[in-house]
Structures are given as structure tokens and as C-alpha cells.
Amino acid sequence: MHEYHLNISCPDKPGIIATCTSFLSNLDVNIVDLKQHSSHDINTFFLRAHFESAKTINKAEFSSEFTSVASEFEMKWDLHSLDRLHRVGVMVSKTSHCLYELLLKNQDGELKCEIPCIVSNHKDLEPVAKHFNIPFYHVPSTISKAEQEVEFEKIAQRHLLDTWVMARYMQILREEFTSKWPGQIINIHHGFLPAFKGAKPYHQAWNKGVKIIGATAHYATQDLDQGPIISQDVISVEDEASIAEFVEMGKDIERRVLLKAIKLHIEHKIFIREGRTFLIG
């Protein structure tokens, strides 16, 4: 059995879902899970279907047949085959908790992707990469950002990457790079965005006396810490906690939020519309 995800969004009007499911039915596939939602606030129809097929579906053929339906309803759509595992490159600096989380969860079969390479501007985490038998690339900050990003592109091509994950990678990527990977770079911010953008968010939070701290995974764009939010989580903090304890507690939320964001992304449950995400399914 071959599995596929079909994602569709378009202006809302009657008949879209019947048209789509009939189209799929004629392809002789079995819909395993289908979620459809229309957002009245932006008059947009969203559909995500997970289906199985006995024979392989060629994307070009699918496209040529589906195109009349798609243009009738002004759809943005995409078809994803699950035959090939999603390939995720991980960028790190010196902090290990997010990296370990991704590697352990993937080792246990819970993340369901390939992690073919780890890239870092430091050498500190090379032993972790080695423990999990994953190629490690040291791309130091001593060379220019432009040169670093050339390296990243080479690594991405060599390992056929679909997505980059910044697992506490403490460098800012230039617009030249992020614009080539739209909706394909996931970053984790150790603050509850949109509050506490930028540096030292836990210090900001402590000084403000907030009672709840959080972390935010989002797509990296040219606007620092402003990209579409994928997932967030929070934890209550006591006022007796020190700034150092905020940092400590925050690490658990960071790794959990980042892991969840990657899962949702890989399962094609995230739609980006109007500068924000919509999780369907």
C-alpha cells in the first residue's frame, strides 16, 4: 500500500468536498482520514486527506487530471507521497537538549523522519552526532554568513533535505537563505511569542514578573522571531524561581514544542495563509 497526503485550500464555496472525494474515489484510493474546515473569518476552505492506494500515484499525472478541478475552485494544493521519509537537517550550536530530543524520539520511531546530517557553528555536539551515527558538519562562524549558507546549500543537496530545523542554532539566517526555503525552516524561540522577541527572553520574562513562561516554534523568515507560529506551549512558574530556574524549566518546553512542530510539519498538517498557520487535522 502507498500512502499520500493531499492538502487543499481555496475560497470557500459549495461542492468542493464532494468534488474532491469523488475525484479520489475514481482513482480507486481509500481515504483513511479526512479533515475539512472552513474559516469564516477569512472565507477559506481547508482540506487535508490521508489516503492509501494499491498502485503508485505519479504526481505529474495526478496534477494533469486534477488541474481542471483545482482551477475551477482556485485551489492551492499539494500532494505528498509517504513512500519516502521526510529528510530533516538539524542546525545546532552548543546546547544539546533539543538535539538529543530529536535524535532519541527518532530512534524510538516516534518522529518518523530521516535525520541525515547535523550542522553546527561549534564542535561541542560532535560526540552526540557520533553516538547516533549521524554525519556532523562544522561550519564555523569565522567564515562569512554568505559562505556558511553556501555550505548549507551543498549539505542540503548532498543529503536531499526537505526541511531545516534550527534546534537552538544561535545564528541569524540571512533573507537570501530563508527566502530559498519558504515554510521549510523551523526555528525554536525560547519565549512565548509575540512577547519577548529577541535576546534573553527568560530574563525579560522574569523582570516583567510573568506567571507563565513558554516557547514557540515557528517558520524562519527574514523578520526575526516573526515568522508564522507552528506550535507553542507554556509552563506555570512560581515567583520564587530564579532566572536560572526559568532557563532550566524552559528547556523542557523548548524541546517539546520543537518536536511537536516537526511532527505536524512532516504530517503536512500546517497550512500557511494570511501570514499565520492553520493546523488542520
Place this chain on the structure above:
Amino acid sequence: MHEYHLNISCPDKPGIIATCTSFLSNLDVNIVDLKQHSSHDINTFFLRAHFESAKTINKAEFSSEFTSVASEFEMKWDLHSLDRLHRVGVMVSKTSHCLYELLLKNQDGELKCEIPCIVSNHKDLEPVAKHFNIPFYHVPSTISKAEQEVEFEKIAQRHLLDTWVMARYMQILREEFTSKWPGQIINIHHGFLPAFKGAKPYHQAWNKGVKIIGATAHYATQDLDQGPIISQDVISVEDEASIAEFVEMGKDIERRVLLKAIKLHIEHKIFIREGRTFLIG
């Protein structure tokens, strides 16, 4: 525009969803929201569709047309018109927090049902009923349970009730009554079921030293506190909290959980299968 909910469950096999959505499409209706899920653990297909129609749909006609589809797939199904508000009778004893919650939320238009009557074995909450202009029936525990339940049936007929809600009604209903209202009596238990069944759950919880307490809304059946669970929620408690404070904190969870259960029930999002519920949508 007329709105409807169509709920379907059946053994899982290919083609169900396309068949259903095509059927609806031929009726010239617009599907606003559709959620479909197949549970592999019990090989069951679930579908809930919310659709709009310019003309009224007659349930008998719908049924006669849909019957061949339904029997082909061995469906259990139901069609609910939203033209008429769901009618909920509330049973209470002396405690007011759940009753106030239902009445206030309904007054604010958030519960979206009719509450045409309040029934109690005590007179304490009659002023609350009066404040909200709702008929109040005193059915005292001095008469037998059988006689009380005769009264309940009369009240249900007079007010065309669809569902009973036990909003901290501290009497046990007999099987003779619950079996006439299958999946139509919602009870709130002030414990986190299946732990702490029966009386004084907060005392049980305190003595056990649990760190989290909860409440559970479930359908009332002949087995006390064993009916299918509709919704649950919990709150962390500090060990410095007294039993009295457990009771106090629990009240907030009880009203929240009960309200949520009623909402889900009214929106026809709850399927009962294999002695448990499945929330779809």
C-alpha cells in the same frame, strides 16, 4: 438556510466518504465542516458532517433515499436538524455552582440550547430558577423513586426534552429510568473517574495524597459512575491544601467539565461505541 448534522459510523472499508459526500452533493447542500476518522483499534469508520441546505430536509425522505447506502456499509447513522434548539432539562439538589454555570452560559448565548425547566428534590434553588425565569419543579425525595421518575417523564413530555442534565443532582436514578434515556442523561461526577467512584471522592483523593484532582462528565447508566465518559478535566493541587479546599477547587472543574460535555452532546460530536465515547469533530 437550514443546518444539519449527519453522524455515521460503520465497519471501515474503502469508498464510504466519497459515497456519502456525493449523496449529499446530489441533495444540493453545502458541507460546512466534515471530520472523518477511522479507528484501527476497533476497525470503525466515523464521520460527522455539518451541512447547510436552502430548503428544509425531511428526515423520512432523507432516510428512504439514504437507506441503500446505509445498509450497503452497515451504517449506524442519524440526521439532526438545527432548526429547533436542543431542549435540556436540568436536575439539581442544593448546590448551585453547576446550575448557575449552565444558566449564565446559556443566557450569554454560549451554550446554544433551551433550558425549559429545572427539577429538584429540594426547594433551595427555586430563587435561582426564578431569577432566570425558568419553571421550577419540586419533586421531593419523600415520594418513592418510581413516583419521582413518573414526574420526570411528565415534565419531559410537557417540555419536549431531548436530554436530561444532572447538575449535581444527588440522587441515583433507577435503571427503569436511565434505560429509557440511553445516551440522553448527562451526569457530573466530582472525581477523576475511574478512580474515586462513589461518595466523597475529594476525601478519598486527599487521603490518597494525589497531586491532581479532577471531575468527569459521563452518560448515566445503571452502573453507578461507570457510564461512557464524555469529558474530563483536572487541576493540580498542593499538598498544603485541605480537604475543604479540594472541594472548593473541584467546583470549578465540575462546572467546566459539565458545560463542555453538554456542548459536545448538543453539537452531536459524541459517538458511543464499545462502551466508551469517541469525540469526532
Place this chain on the structure above:
Amino acid sequence: MHEYHLNISCPDKPGIIATCTSFLSNLDVNIVDLKQHSSHDINTFFLRAHFESAKTINKAEFSSEFTSVASEFEMKWDLHSLDRLHRVGVMVSKTSHCLYELLLKNQDGELKCEIPCIVSNHKDLEPVAKHFNIPFYHVPSTISKAEQEVEFEKIAQRHLLDTWVMARYMQILREEFTSKWPGQIINIHHGFLPAFKGAKPYHQAWNKGVKIIGATAHYATQDLDQGPIISQDVISVEDEASIAEFVEMGKDIERRVLLKAIKLHIEHKIFIREGRTFLIG
């Protein structure tokens, strides 16, 4: 038995707690609950003691005896008698959910204060005040803010208010007023501060695509939505939720957060230092 709260904060150094508890011991009182914490981040000692005394403690006498201890350690301190219930004036506009929460919880004996008056710039909630037998003052926005605030002062004097609570009072108080009630005006903001200050926070949150919304209770100061945060809480939201549903869900958090803030304030568990609060106890 008479009960008291003693609150102390000062620069941290050895011996403070022994000095204080010995002082109390010599007064022949029984300490029921004592929490002490030193914040290393700001080198500050905090202590909150709840004690009982067979005889009434005169605050002036206590002060004259305690003054040498207090000045030795450069303490800020306060002694609160629980013989007299805290008196809270409630300001509202048209929205009832926070007001009902305060009145119901106080009626059930859970809030443990007096609510001797309700003030509003509209007449909409007068029936609620009447249902709970509480004097209602209509201070319309047609008169100037200065005139309104004169009325508030008169009402506060007549009812011997200790604290004002803005229970979704949709007017901004001028600095002339807030500066007379430092740490004595509690406001509820329907956003998760410091994000989403100002108007329509739920719209801001929806457009940003946040996955968690919240509410914040804080002391009102001249800086709009910037006063020290007392309590916060959040709820996860699904992306399928509309802006209207954000507003609906937010109401539950608002009333919960506001209630908690009032309780903490009345129990003298809130210290304001360095522009933020510290909850001790």
C-alpha cells in the same frame, strides 16, 4: 482567636527570620503558616507569617515595639488584621461574566471579602446587583473623568473600601486616581500580557495565529496594561476556532484569573518590588 498577616521584605542577611519569630513568640501568638524566601536575583528577603493571638493586637503598639527590629534590617513591613473582612468595590461596564463570578464565589464563602458596592458607567448590570442585594451606583461616562473619579472617592469613603476591582470596566482611570490607590486597584486584561496590550487582544491573537490565549490580572497604574502582574492563565486554542470563539473561551480565563488575583491580594500574598510582584505563601 484573632488572626493576623505579617508581611516583611528587606535586604537579605542572616538572622532576620529568627529575630522575627522570636519577636512574635514573645507576643504570645501562634504562627499558623510561615513562608520565607530570599530572591538571590535581587538580594531580597521576603516573609509572610499568618498567626493567631488570643488577645487583640493593637497595630500602633505593635509598631512601636517592632520599629527597632524593622529599622535594624531596613524592613518594609505591614500587619493586617483579619478581624475585619477586606472591602472590595467592583467597577463594571456591560459585560457580566466577571461580576457574576465574584458575586457567586463570595456568596459561596470562597472569596472571603465584603463587596459593599458596584459601580458602573452603564445601567445594564443593575439587575445583577439587585439579585445579590448590593448597592449599585451609576456613574455615567457623560460626565468628565475628573467628575467620575470624585464620585468613586465618595463611594469608596461611604463604603470604607480597601480595594477596587475593575471587573471588565472598559474605561481608563487617570493617573490622578490610580496614584491615590497604589497596589489597590486590580484590573483584568483579556490578553496574555505583555503581548497584546491595548484594544481587541483576541483579534490581535487570532491574526498572529497564536496557539494559546490568556488573560492577565494586574495592578492598575498610569501606564496602560503595564502594571505589576498578579496572576495569569492560558488556554490552548485550535486553529479552527474563530475570533468569536476566542472571545468566548477567553471569558472563562478572565474570570478565573481575576478571582485568583483578588484572593491572593486579600490574603496579602503579593509583594510589589522592582516593578513586579512576588507571590510568597
Place this chain on the structure above:
Amino acid sequence: MHEYHLNISCPDKPGIIATCTSFLSNLDVNIVDLKQHSSHDINTFFLRAHFESAKTINKAEFSSEFTSVASEFEMKWDLHSLDRLHRVGVMVSKTSHCLYELLLKNQDGELKCEIPCIVSNHKDLEPVAKHFNIPFYHVPSTISKAEQEVEFEKIAQRHLLDTWVMARYMQILREEFTSKWPGQIINIHHGFLPAFKGAKPYHQAWNKGVKIIGATAHYATQDLDQGPIISQDVISVEDEASIAEFVEMGKDIERRVLLKAIKLHIEHKIFIREGRTFLIG
């Protein structure tokens, strides 16, 4: 500076806290953090003080001086020096998520203990022990329980263990062993106790249709899954989740709950009274 924790519990009466803090003051120590609470439900006074001393405090000397105070108030008390790190032996079987959590958190300096040895009835996790440079002992289930427990005692003596942690160790310890380590063996149960005792708790939970699953860390006693509860946490589950997903989600709660329990235990914040725990501080 030397640091100590002093834990005291006794029947509640006036003057205990002043007596204790004066006693400490005379020893010329500085109290950093003190939490005192009296539980009215069982008339018991609890105190936990964290203090610093320039000179080492000899426990025998402390005891001989403190004994008159202690017997006057019928105290149970203990003094713990922080000069020596708490030594924790970890028991595992084949599942690695709890073990990794303990080792990673300890490596990051967040757990603040020594983990001098790992013991297992299988060899699967030996490479993990090796990666963190910790001695690994294989004590197979092929020998009798009595023989295994003799091995455990030898290992405990060799490594001067204070506490055993069963990090998903899937064997039952006999009363002969647990009774020698009262309040010193921490177990993690993958269910929300007291519900779902025994085997396959996630299956039990799924079949019951609960909406929230959890995990419980408790002290191991002769009664299986009945020992005093140290910490608990929960996660909401969707009805669309399969049993397999319950297991997956549960792993995150298990490791989090176990870690928290160990931290609280090491910080001497757990008192066992009346068959349950009280967390003070």
C-alpha cells in the same frame, strides 16, 4: 559555606517555629529558605528549613543539643548535609526514555545528584551507560529474586547508594527488599494512580475512553502500585488517538514525573505521614 536541610514534623502546637529558628540562630547559621505549614486535617506541623553555615555541623552534636527541643514537641526530624551529593542507583529493563532523561538532566547539572551505577535485568541499555561513562551491572531474571536482591545490596554498598530509582524496571521487588529501603525506592507507574493499577494501564485507559492520561511516581512498598505518591502529571488525549499513541504520549509524562519526583526527594521536600506524602517547600 556548608548547606543543610532540616526537616521537622510533629503534632501542631504554639511556639514550635520560634523555638526552632532560635535554636538555629544560636548555631550561627543563616536560614536561606523556610517553609512551614500546619495541616488541620491531621493536626500536624511541618517545617523544612534550608540553611547555610560557615563551619561544618556535626550531626551527632546537633542531635545531642536538639534532642530536648525535639522530645518536648514529639518531633520526627532529620538533618541532611548537602556537602555530599545524593547517590542514586538506577534500575532499568529495556526501555530507555526514563534512563536517558535522568542521565541527560544530570549531565546538564539540573538533577544535582550522583548516578554511580545502572542495574538491569537485560543488556539492552548497556551502550547508554557506556555513552555516559557509568558502570552497568547486568543482574538477569534467570537467577531468583532473592539472589538478584542480594546483588542489589552489594551494588548499593559498593556505590554508597542513598536511593534506588526504578526507571521503568519491569520487575516486582519483594517485601524483603523494599522494607530495607523505606522511602528510598522511587518507582514510576505509567498510569494515573490510583486508577489503572497493574499491567497495561494505557490499554485499560483507552478501553475506558478516558480523556486524560497520566503517570505517577511513588515510593515502592510491598503493595504493588500503592505506595505513597510523590508526583503526578497528565496529558489530554484525543479520542482519535490509538492505544499505540497513548503509549507514545505517555512516555513524555513518565520521564517528566519521574524526574520531578527525584528532584523533590533529593531536596528533602517530601514528608511521608498517614500513608501519603506531603510536599513542603
